[in-house]
Structure formats: structure tokens, C-alpha cells
Amino acid sequence: MVKVAVVGASGFTGGELLRILLTHRNVELEIATSRTNAGEYLHTVHPNLRGLTMLRFEIPNIDRLTKCDVVFLSTPAKVSSELTPKLLESGIRVIDLSPDFRLKNPDEYRRWYNWSHPYPKLLEEAVYGLPELYRDRIRSARLIACPGCMATAAILGLAPLAKEKLIQGDYLVVDVKIGSSGAGLSRSLSSHHSERANVVRPYAPAGHRHVAEIEQELGKLGNPVKVGFSAHAVDMVRGILATCHVYPTRSLDIKDLWKIYRGFYRGEPFIRFVRDRKGLFRYPDPKAVVGSNFCDIGFEIDEHTGRIVVLSAIDNLVKGAAGSAVQCMNIMFGFDETEALRIPSLHPV
Amino acid sequence: MVKVAVVGASGFTGGELLRILLTHRNVELEIATSRTNAGEYLHTVHPNLRGLTMLRFEIPNIDRLTKCDVVFLSTPAKVSSELTPKLLESGIRVIDLSPDFRLKNPDEYRRWYNWSHPYPKLLEEAVYGLPELYRDRIRSARLIACPGCMATAAILGLAPLAKEKLIQGDYLVVDVKIGSSGAGLSRSLSSHHSERANVVRPYAPAGHRHVAEIEQELGKLGNPVKVGFSAHAVDMVRGILATCHVYPTRSLDIKDLWKIYRGFYRGEPFIRFVRDRKGLFRYPDPKAVVGSNFCDIGFEIDEHTGRIVVLSAIDNLVKGAAGSAVQCMNIMFGFDETEALRIPSLHPV
Amino acid sequence: MQIKCPECDGDIPVPEDVVPGEIVPCPDCGSEFEVYLGSDGSIELKPVEIEGEDWGE
Numbered sequence: 001m002v003k004v005a006v007v008g009a010s011g012f013t014g015g016e017l018l019r020i021l022l023t024h025r026n027v028e029l030e031i032a033t034s035r036t037n038a039g040e041y042l043h044t045v046h047p048n049l050r051g052l053t054m055l056r057f058e059i060p061n062i063d064r065l066t067k068c069d070v071v072f073l074s075t076p077a078k079v080s081s082e083l084t085p086k087l088l089e090s091g092i093r094v095i096d097l098s099p100d101f102r103l104k105n106p107d108e109y110r111r112w113y114n115w116s117h118p119y120p121k122l123l124e125e126a127v128y129g130l131p132e133l134y135r136d137r138i139r140s141a142r143l144i145a146c147p148g149c150m151a152t153a154a155i156l157g158l159a160p161l162a163k164e165k166l167i168q169g170d171y172l173v174v175d176v177k178i179g180s181s182g183a184g185l186s187r188s189l190s191s192h193h194s195e196r197a198n199v200v201r202p203y204a205p206a207g208h209r210h211v212a213e214i215e216q217e218l219g220k221l222g223n224p225v226k227v228g229f230s231a232h233a234v235d236m237v238r239g240i241l242a243t244c245h246v247y248p249t250r251s252l253d254i255k256d257l258w259k260i261y262r263g264f265y266r267g268e269p270f271i272r273f274v275r276d277r278k279g280l281f282r283y284p285d286p287k288a289v290v291g292s293n294f295c296d297i298g299f300e301i302d303e304h305t306g307r308i309v310v311l312s313a314i315d316n317l318v319k320g321a322a323g324s325a326v327q328c329m330n331i332m333f334g335f336d337e338t339e340a341l342r343i344p345s346l347h348p349v
Numbered sequence: 350m351v352k353v354a355v356v357g358a359s360g361f362t363g364g365e366l367l368r369i370l371l372t373h374r375n376v377e378l379e380i381a382t383s384r385t386n387a388g389e390y391l392h393t394v395h396p397n398l399r400g401l402t403m404l405r406f407e408i409p410n411i412d413r414l415t416k417c418d419v420v421f422l423s424t425p426a427k428v429s430s431e432l433t434p435k436l437l438e439s440g441i442r443v444i445d446l447s448p449d450f451r452l453k454n455p456d457e458y459r460r461w462y463n464w465s466h467p468y469p470k471l472l473e474e475a476v477y478g479l480p481e482l483y484r485d486r487i488r489s490a491r492l493i494a495c496p497g498c499m500a501t502a503a504i505l506g507l508a509p510l511a512k513e514k515l516i517q518g519d520y521l522v523v524d525v526k527i528g529s530s531g532a533g534l535s536r537s538l539s540s541h542h543s544e545r546a547n548v549v550r551p552y553a554p555a556g557h558r559h560v561a562e563i564e565q566e567l568g569k570l571g572n573p574v575k576v577g578f579s580a581h582a583v584d585m586v587r588g589i590l591a592t593c594h595v596y597p598t599r600s601l602d603i604k605d606l607w608k609i610y611r612g613f614y615r616g617e618p619f620i621r622f623v624r625d626r627k628g629l630f631r632y633p634d635p636k637a638v639v640g641s642n643f644c645d646i647g648f649e650i651d652e653h654t655g656r657i658v659v660l661s662a663i664d665n666l667v668k669g670a671a672g673s674a675v676q677c678m679n680i681m682f683g684f685d686e687t688e689a690l691r692i693p694s695l696h697p698v
Numbered sequence: 699m700q701i702k703c704p705e706c707d708g709d710i711p712v713p714e715d716v717v718p719g720e721i722v723p724c725p726d727c728g729s730e731f732e733v734y735l736g737s738d739g740s741i742e743l744k745p746v747e748i749e750g751e752d753w754g755e
Contacts (some may be wrong), residue, residue: 008447075456078674088404125457128531132551132668145476165399170596170654171520171596173522173524173594173656175522175524175592175594176582177526177549189629190629194697195697197697198584198585198586198588198635198636198639198698199634200526200583200585200588200590200633200634200635200636200662201630201634202590202592202632202633202634202647202660205592205632205647205655205658205660206650206651206652206653206658207651207652207654212486212654226653226654227654228594228651228653228654228656228658229651230524230592230658232526232590233593234365234526234549234583234584234585235547235583235584235585236547236548236549236583236584237547239547239549240609241551241581243524243551243554243579243581245522245524245579245594247519247578271434272598280538280539280544280551281552283551284549284551285548285550285551286547286548286549287547287548287549289551290547296508298551298554300554300555301555302555302556302577302578303555303556304510304555304556304560304575304576304577305519305556305575305576305577307522307577309551309554309555309577309579311551311554313549346541348544603705603706604705604706604707605728607706607707607708607726608707611707611708622726625704625726625727625728626727626728626729626730627723627728627730628728631728
């Protein structure tokens with residue numbers, strides 16, 4: 001059995017890693033670290049895990065971690081970049097959910113994170129943790145850099161169009177709606193329930209760090225693009241809907257779109273297309289994916305303006321974080337890629 | 350005292366008209382019609398009005414209506430166009446909150462409403478009920494056509510830029526988030542609470558009827574524009590946030606924007622600019638305007654793509670419907686334009 | 699008296715008896731300025747940096 005450790009296991013994303021890993025038939029969850037909750041049972045912080053494990057949180061310790069086969073780093077920015085080199089030296093594999101190794105170009109870290117990267121060489125080696133784009137490279141990778149949650153939604157929605165060079169690079173708008181769990185456990189007046197409920201709060205109207213990843217990945221697939229990104233906090237706990245407004249380089253009809261998307265994502269276990277004439281959920285809606293590893297993608301052609309609207313819905317904690325991370329682990333260790341991830345979402349929620 | 354009637358008074362918009370008119374010191378609410386609730390007290394349907402009036406709903410009757418000075422028509426599409434001509438003949442003034450007289454060009458009704466307009470001549474006479482654009486013409490108008498709620502948010506947000514011919518007409522995106530009261534009282538599976546809560550549901554991703562009004566009004570101010578419109582239902586009862594993505598025809602800085610917006614809306618009692626470096630509500634958010642007649646407008650320049658993001662927040666039932674309608678009445682009858690409308694929104698809500 | 703906001707051109711109300719070193723916020727854009735006496739003795743404003751709020755992910 002593969003031995004697994006989760007560093008930063010008391011956050012929402014950490015909790016999702018625990019929830020998924022505890023049901024995984026090929027791994028043994030050895031270590032779950034948390035400085036603030038060391039000594040506590042996991043269910044003290046994660047009530048959904050009560051009765052599923054008697055494991056307790058512990059302080060992160062390199063020697064104990066390096067006895068595992070793989071370590072998930074669910075840590076804030078600029079933490080994993082200290083830990084990762086030591087872990088890699090000991091020969092174990094690292095799946096980093098933080099932003100520290102996502103970008104290839106160190107200058108982009110200076111620009112978007114105001115940070116000069118301490119290990120630029122590792123940026124080459126790190127593999128971007130999106131199975132739908134990098135399955136082969138993930139298989140043999142030592143270091144995985146899992147994408148940002150909003151980047152995941154936008155990239156998965158737009159990748160097929162980027163590959164066909166269908167996106168006018170100067171007029172691409174990505175308008176994101178995200179739930180409160182996207183901000184994790186960091187408490188502030190803005191996360192205070194009476195102030196957070198019932199909002200449609202533009203919190204990053206003119207750009208966000210995730211733009212760097214989206215442009216990096218779409219640029220590799222097709223022509224370079226500049227993403228006009230706006231994020232809004234809405235009244236939802238889990239979930240992201242990215243509404244992508246694309247002005248195409250050539251006109252095409254709805255059949256072409258179906259062909260392009262089916263072709264690009266043929267055989268993908270966690271991509272679903274939602275453009276349905278029937279039922280209530282005719283386009284992607286986070287409500288339909290909450291708790292699951294699915295990314296629902298829908299599209300429409302606006303005859304009036306020639307615009308293509310692509311809609312992409314995920315659970316920011318699952319496909320946007322812990323789910324994709326475990327999916328990468330399954331690929332790295334040759335398990336069934338869907339192991340522990342065939343979780344139906346809850347409906348209604 | 351001016352005598353007022355409200356036709357279609359049992360709906361959400363009708364209820365808001367009653368709430369505002371009952372506090373108005375220059376008018377007497379004579380008639381509130383509702384076929385389904387005829388004979389009931391108003392508070393049977395509108396609990397917020399209990400103790401404020403003993404008026405009862407009645408069946409609409411032309412003879413009784415024409416004894417009033419002004420009639421608000423809060424009716425579904427294709428109803429007011431039957432009633433309005435008779436009311437106008439009797440010499441009373443009509444404020445129509447339905448879509449029936451908003452568009453100047455009858456062909457647009459065929460295109461967007463699949464309806465050939467029975468009284469195209471009245472379309473010339475009708476005045477678009479947006480005080481910020483048509484105050485003078487409203488003063489002497491016999492027939493007011495109040496704008497659609499989403500159109501109000503988009504037009505008020507974009508009007509100053511349209512007038513300066515700053516909008517590239519082919520790349521204008523308006524991405525709207527709207528609460529459930531926008532759909533009024535029509536009940537369906539989609540409005541069933543368990544299915545309606547926690548959604549980010551794209552319900553008109555590639556265009557909506559309100560596009561016709563937005564293009565009509567912005568086109569009159571500046572160069573013609575094609576609006577790439579997408580609407581999403583979010584978990585909120587009242588409120589609209591319109592996020593407008595504008596690729597400008599020339600580059601400008603934030604001071605220019607402040608100057609343009611201040612200049613266009615100088616002295617307007619219900620327009621507020623929200624681009625604040627302090628506090629929690631730094632950009633417009635429907636939560637900050639619910640129950641009030643304010644339209645909060647904010648803007649940001651995305652240096653990365655040259656895009657201008659304009660944010661416009663209203664309460665769809667007040668500034669998006671009943672509030673603007675009463676504001677028009679105040680102008681028509683020479684009252685203080687803010688009478689009965691100086692209502693602070695509720696915070697928190 | 700009213701002084702033009704360097705950031706957004708709005709009018710900032712400044713008390714007549716304002717003392718150099720005092721901080722005055724702009725009512726429109728929320729920017730904050732430190733008051734100081736210009737070379738000709740007139741009141742001038744110097745921007746005070748406000749740390750942007752981190753909105754989380």
C-alpha cells in the first residue's frame with residue numbers, strides 16, 4: 001500500500017484530501033499535519049470524518065514525512081517552496097496544492113506574487129497538475145504543481161478553443177462567480193456571515209493572480225491570449241462558475257463546437273458536457289457538481305454578436321483542488337485514475 | 350392630492366409601488382387591482398403593508414381607473430398595450446412598467462418579443478422612463494415606458510462611456526447576476542427553493558430581450574453597440590449586479606473615468622459612485638442597495654488588457670422598477686423628485 | 699475649505715484649523731492624505747499608502 005501524508009490538513013482543502021484519501025483502496029493515510037491542531041483527532045476539525053479514522057493531527061516533521069511515498073502540500077503561498085526541495089532530495093514524490101511551482105517563468109512570480117522564487121530550476125521540473133492536459137508527464141513526475149481553482153475552471157473551459165486557435169487573444173473575458181470556501185479559513189470582516197451572505201461582491205474586478213496560469217496554459221495550446229479576468233464572491237459555500245466570453249477568429253456553428261469539445265476531451269472521466277434542451281440544469285451550475293470531481297462544461301453561440309459563451313462549473317475544493325490532486329496521484333502510482341473519485345455530487349444541496 | 354391607481358398590484362413590483370406610494374405625501378392611493386386577490390386587504394398579499402392601509406384589491410375597471418390622475422401598469426407583456434390607449438383617451442397619464450412601449454422600432458418587437466405591436470404610433474410618443482437620461486421629456490409625457498431591470502443597471506453603468514464614444518461597439522460584454530425576485534411570482538421547478546438556493550444558474554447565456562433596450566439607449570448617446578449579454582440567477586432575493594467589460598476606443602486613466610462619470614451624473618440624487626480604498630464594500634454590491642432607489646456605479650481599469658470594468662448595482666424591484674416609476678411620477682407632477690424615495694437600504698440584509 | 703483629491707479629483711472637506719501631519723480621507727475614493735504646508739504656506743496633501751485587503755483565494 002502506498003503511504004500518504006497531508007501537510008496542512010486542517011484547512012478546507014486539507015479536509016477534502018483526507019475525505020477522499022480515507023476511501024482510497026490503494027493508499028494508507030499515515031500522517032495529517034497541523035500546527036494549530038496538533039494532538040487533536042481529525043474529526044475535531046472535520047466533523048464529516050468522525051467515525052472514519054482515529055488518526056490525530058501532528059506537527060510537520062521532515063523525518064516522519066520522508067518515510068511516506070507521497071506528500072500532499074496543502075499550504076499557503078511561500079511555504080511549500082521551503083519544504084519541497086528537502087522532500088524531493090529524500091526521494092519521495094510531492095503534490096503541491098499551493099501556487100509555489102505553478103508558473104514556469106520566475107519573472108511572472110515577481111509580477112503576480114511580488115516574490116522572487118527561491119528555486120527557479122525546480123519550476124522547469126514541476127508538472128502542472130491538470131490530468132486532462134498533462135496525463136503522460138504526470139505519470140513520471142516527482143513534483144506536481146496543482147492549478148488554482150479558478151484557473152482550473154477557466155482552462156478546462158477554454159482549452160479546446162485555444163487548441164483550435166479560435167480565441168481572439170485581445171478580447172477574451174473570464175467572469176468568475178465563486179463561493180466562500182474559495183477564501184479558505186482566513187477569517188475577516190468580509191467572511192463574517194452577516195456581511196458575507198446575500199452578496200455579489202466584486203473582489204477582483206480587474207485581474208487576479210490566476211490570470212498568469214490561465215495565460216500560460218492557453219498560450220501553450222494555441223496563440224497567446226490576454227485574459228480580462230473579473231472575480232465575484234457570491235452566496236454559495238462551494239463552487240465556481242466561470243463564464244468565458246470568446247470572440248472567435250472564425251465563425252462556426254454549434255455542431256462544430258460539439259465536435260471540438262468531444263474531440264479534445266474524448267475519454268476523460270471527469271469532464272461532462274451540459275447543454276441540454278430538457279430538465280432544470282440545462283447549463284453548467286456549481287450546484288450540480290458540489291462534492292464531486294466533475295467539471296461541467298457548456299457553450300452557446302450568440303448569433304447577435306458572434307460571441308461564443310463557454311460555461312465551466314466545478315467544486316473549487318474538489319476538481320479545483322483536492323480531487324485533481326488525488327487524480328494526479330492515481331496517475332503517478334498507476335492506480336485506476338478514478339479510484340476514490342467516483343463520488344456523485346449531492347442533489348439537492 | 351394626485352389620485353393614483355396601481356394595476357397588477359399583487360406582484361412583487363406592484364407591492365413595491367404600494368410600499369412607496371403609501372408613504373408619498375403628495376398622492377392618494379385610490380385603487381390597487383388584482384384579479385386573483387380581488388376583495389382581499391393589501392396586507393393579505395403584502396405582509397409589510399399590514400397596519401399601513403385598509404385598502405382592498407379590486408378587479409380592474411376602466412371607468413374607475415379613469416377617475417384617477419395617473420395609473421401605474423405593473424402588468425405582464427402584451428396586457429398594458431390593450432389598456433393604455435383607452436386610458437390615454439380619457440386624458441389620464443400612464444406609467445407602464447411592462448415592456449410594451451419601451452422600444453421605438455416595431456420591428457424590434459417582432460425580433461425580440463416575437464410580437465407585432467398593435468399600436469406602433471404610440472411607440473413614438475412613449476418616453477423611456479429613465480430620469481437620468483430623459484428628465485425633461487418625462488415632465489410633459491402622457492405615457493412613460495419604464496425600463497427593464499437589467500437594462501436599467503447596464504444603461505446607467507455604461508451611459509457616460511457611450512456618450513464619450515469610448516466603447517468599441519463589437520466587443521461589449523455585459524455579464525449580469527440577478528436575484529430570484531427578478532422572475533416575479535411565476536412559480537416553476539426553477540423557483541422551487543431547494544432547487545433555487547445555492548445556484549449560479551446561467552439562464553440567458555447568449556442574449557436576452559433587454560439587449561434591445563440597452564442597444565437602443567446606448568446607440569442614441571454614442572456610436573452603435575452590439576451587447577454580448579449573459580444573465581445568471583444567483584442566490585439572492587433582490588438585487589442585480591451588472592459587470593460590464595468595455596474595450597475602450599482610446600486609452601485613459603482612472604482620473605479621466607472619475608471626471609466622465611461625475612460630469613455625466615452631476616446632481617443626480619440616486620446615482621452613487623463606489624470605488625473606495627476603505628471599508629468592506631469597495632465596489633458596488635446589491636447588498637448595499639437592497640430596498641433603496643440607489644444605483645451604485647464603480648469602475649476599474651485593467652492595465653493588463655486595457656479593459657475598463659464597470660460595475661452597476663441596483664435593487665431590481667426599486668431602481669429597476671417601482672422606484673424609477675415613482676421618480677418619473679414625481680417629475681411629471683412637479684413634486685420633489687426624491688419624495689418617498691429617500692429610503693436608506695437595509696444593512697446588513 | 700475644499701481641496702481637490704489628487705487621486706480622483708473629488709472635493710475633500712478639510713477643517714479650517716487643520717494641523718500639518720493630520721490625515722484626511724477623501725469621501726469619494728477613500729484615499730488618505732497627510733496634510734503638510736507647501737512652500738508658499740498653502741495646504742497640500744501627500745498620499746498615505748493603504749495596505750490592500752487580501753481577499754483570500
